[in-house]
Amino acid sequence: MSSTPVTWFEIGSDRPAEVERFYADLFGWTFEEQGGPGASYRQTAAGGERGIGGAIRATDGSSPNYAIFYAEVADVADTCRRAEAAGGKVLVPPRSAPSGLTHAQLLDPSGNHLGVFTPPAGG
Numbered sequence: 001m002s003s004t005p006v007t008w009f010e011i012g013s014d015r016p017a018e019v020e021r022f023y024a025d026l027f028g029w030t031f032e033e034q035g036g037p038g039a040s041y042r043q044t045a046a047g048g049e050r051g052i053g054g055a056i057r058a059t060d061g062s063s064p065n066y067a068i069f070y071a072e073v074a075d076v077a078d079t080c081r082r083a084e085a086a087g088g089k090v091l092v093p094p095r096s097a098p099s100g101l102t103h104a105q106l107l108d109p110s111g112n113h114l115g116v117f118t119p120p121a122g123g
Helices: 016-027 076-085
Strands: 006-013 041-044 053-058 066-072 089-096 102-107 113-118
Touching: 006 016, 006 113, 016 041, 016 053, 076 089, 076 102, 076 113
Parallel strands: 006 053, 066 113
Antiparallel strands: 006 066, 041 053, 089 102, 102 113
């Protein structure tokens, strides 16, 4: 069994309210706004204790809509190096949020988008 769980997803949309309604109607998910002015980020616990959490991020329409999963890793920078060695690409290099969360986005060899992250210490 792998020790790298998929623990988060993100859906980017230029119509976040419509996408929120879709998932609420389809799965009963509820969302809570976590973003600031002009930076909508609507989080959901989605699957409760058995599923993973996630969010809908508002986009400005200049980038394509997307869906991505995030795997929790011990070291984001090392995971990026290993991804490149395995034939993938680093799309968004490692970044740290003020909370201490570190994340990056990758492409697998066939062009599929995925993310990796390390949660803040103690979190």
